[in-house]
Amino acid sequence: MRTSPYRAMAFRRDARRLTVSAPNGELAVWDTSDPERPRRAGRLRLGRGIVAAAWNPAVEDMLATASIDGTGAVWRLRDDRPPQLFVSWAALPDRPRHVGWVAGGSWVYVMTGDGRTSVWDVGSGACVGLADLSGGRPVLAAHYRGDEVVIVTESGWARAWHPKRRPGEWVRLTGKPVSACTWSSTLLVAAGVDGQATCFDADFRSVQALRVARERPRALACSEDGRLVASCGDTWAVAVDRSGTVRWETTLNTMSVRSIDIAGDLIAVCGPQPRPTLLALTTGAELAV
Known part of the structure; x- marks a missing residue:
């Protein structure tokens, strides 16, 4: 994911651990097994x-x-x-x-x-x-x-x-600049600065067009089955399904969001601070700040 400040964020597939980089070069490990009360579980450097x-x-x-x-x-x-x-x-x-x-x-x-x-x-x-x-x-x-x-x-x-x-x-893939992209087990999704995205199969063949956001997405994440694509901007997140229907939109308390990832039934977003914000995948409800 691009834009500055860059945050390396990785959500484990079982949604029980999340890593987020910090400005001092450490990688914080979060225990997210209780998404309403994430806690530090270690740090790497x-x-x-x-x-x-x-x-x-x-x-x-x-x-x-x-x-x-x-x-x-x-x-x-x-x-x-x-x-x-x-x-x-x-x-x-x-x-x-x-x-x-x-x-x-x-x-x-x-x-x-x-x-x-x-x-x-x-x-x-x-x-x-x-x-x-x-x-x-x-x-x-x-x-x-x-x-x-x-x-x-x-x-x-x-x-x-x-x-x-x-x-x-x-x-x-596209004749326009790409603002953000993401993968599921079967799809590559690439979005432009206008929020329009294209889904590609494993052979880079276009299979579907979607609008994933009304404005430039900072980052994208896709559920493992490819049925839901989430995007984020500075203070917002939105999720659409493969039909293009908006499933939910939410305004985030976290400012300057730059990273988003999906694991299990959770979405993690992160801005300048290493502490993540967790959302419910199906509703976008904020679980922890």
Whole structure:
């Protein structure tokens, strides 16, 4: 997600843990098992500060992070124990912007904002691949598709890369700049500055158009089944279903919201402060401030 101040926020799939970066470089871990009373459950720091985080899609207590100095790391965050650094490595010589998992959660990619990427095997510690994926185009978002890393640029292009092969061909998603995008298990949703969005399948084919907001969305999140897309701006959040129907709109007490994520039946939003705000997925009701 873009715009400043950037907040690395990652919601675990079971909605019981949420990580949010702080201005001092720490990554705060929140216990959200009681969404009306979230509490601090730990804090992580590595290198010159953590700027991106992503939960493993297969092992729920493993978290990948990337730090300002280019350090990549994997942590074990068991619910009943203090956070444990599992492994770390010098992933990139420059500041990363994105981190994530590929190959079923056995490889980790670390990427700069202009697409320079390294992929590492967590088990062996070996570098699986290195590539410049965007040719200098600013990367808005990165994700995975099986064993491939997928990027979406701010100018509306997408590209997939298997770390053991050459980067794939560029795909033109839209002729307009992309303000925010998100993924579900089956969809990529890319929204423009006017709040109009397009849904794409795994092969980057357009399958549906939606209006996700009345104005420029700062960030998007999609439910795992792809049935609901939520977006946020400075002081608002809205959710629409796949028919384009607005399910709810809410004004947020949190100011300057920059990040949004969905897990289970909860939505987390975050602004300049590391403390998250939690919303009910079905109603948008604010559960904790």
